[in-house]
Amino acid sequence: MFKIILVVCLVGSAIAAGPGPEVEVLRFGSQVDNDGTYGYEYELSNGVTAQESGIGGQYANGGFRHYSPEGELIELAYSADSNGFHPVGSHLPTPPPIPEHILRAIQYIETHPTAEEQKDRQIRQQYGQ
Incomplete structure (x- = not known):
């Protein structure tokens, strides 16, 4: 039942939005290799571009750009790896x-370790860590 309601809502919102401007695909390319590496890129006539490459499930590098409703160019570059998603963009x-x-409090804490922290440091130094 939930799926039917969701589909009806999506169709209704698409109809309410009306037809948008025609957008053409100017450039498209993709490749997937047996070792898991992949890449894709595309460019649309409305100024939208995107590209990504990586190894599936391990890491990815990419980016995209588009124009905001106000006409501002929005560009985002990103990488994704075992440490998470790392976006970079002037609009962020x-x-x-x-x-x-x-900053002074952090510096004080770092220069005045607790007794337990001092013990941990000594153990690490003893074992060369």
């Missing part, structure tokens, strides 16, 4: 700088 939010008092 950046964290604020760390306040000075927090």
